[in-house]
Amino acid sequence: MADPPDDRLALAEKIDPELLQMLGRMSRRQQRQVLLLLMIVENLLYEMMRERRAKEDLE
Amino acid sequence: MRLGDRIKQIRDELGLTQGQLANGSSVSQGYLSQLENGEVKNPSAAVLLRVAQAMQVDPDELFEAAGYPTVRMLRQIYQNYESTVDADLLRYLGNLPRDRQRRLLIILRGMEQVLNGSPLVGNGSDWATPDASPPLTVRTSPQASVLKGAASHPELTRARR
Numbered sequence: 001m002a003d004p005p006d007d008r009l010a011l012a013e014k015i016d017p018e019l020l021q022m023l024g025r026m027s028r029r030q031q032r033q034v035l036l037l038l039m040i041v042e043n044l045l046y047e048m049m050r051e052r053r054a055k056e057d058l059e
Numbered sequence: 060m061r062l063g064d065r066i067k068q069i070r071d072e073l074g075l076t077q078g079q080l081a082n083g084s085s086v087s088q089g090y091l092s093q094l095e096n097g098e099v100k101n102p103s104a105a106v107l108l109r110v111a112q113a114m115q116v117d118p119d120e121l122f123e124a125a126g127y128p129t130v131r132m133l134r135q136i137y138q139n140y141e142s143t144v145d146a147d148l149l150r151y152l153g154n155l156p157r158d159r160q161r162r163l164l165i166i167l168r169g170m171e172q173v174l175n176g177s178p179l180v181g182n183g184s185d186w187a188t189p190d191a192s193p194p195l196t197v198r199t200s201p202q203a204s205v206l207k208g209a210a211s212h213p214e215l216t217r218a219r220r
Contacts (some may be wrong), residue, residue: 012136020136
């Protein structure tokens with residue numbers, strides 16, 4: 001197999017190889033669910049942070 | 060064969076002293092001695108790579124002996140990843156720090172264990188307590204279109220900062 005282009009490798013090298021391997025075993029549908037979950041968690045964290053800051057400002 | 064024994068074996072075959080190999084791999088002789096005696100629990104991949112290069116052997120030999128993923132295996136993962144892993148997910152993960160990636164891996168492994176150990180795979184009932192509210196359902200049909208715009212959602216973008 002030919003070597004992948006540098007930008008592909010650069011992206012892959014940013015990701016934990018064991019995680020990549022595990023995701024590769026999952027179906028595409030499950031991978032999309034993982035992405036959705038990550039986005040929801042990130043959004044929740046943002047909301048929690050925002051509320052905490054708002055409370056701190058009130059105090 | 061243990062990592063230390065393997066290094067010592069190759070070094071002896073090459074007729075190198077510990078000092079010569081230490082110099083060639085830019086590690087101290089004391090560290091190399093500890094490595095050979097199995098006193099270093101988790102040597103870094105960078106050190107193993109330098110030692111392998113100094114002995115002119117395939118780094119995979121040392122990685123395998125140390126129980127680490129081999130370069131061969133990593134290359135295989137990295138070469139095939141694009142065809143096996145969703146492109147949006149890859150881009151998202153690429154922006155996550157390594158420690159968060161490891162946390163995600165731990166969560167996914169935990170879920171895999173739950174699935175492997177449970178006969179109730181797929182219906183979610185093993186997660187619910189007897190008096191729990193009905194489980195939340197996520198409509199998955201519009202998911203692709205939701206995700207398409209989600210990466211650039213202003214709140215998510217802000218959260219990433």
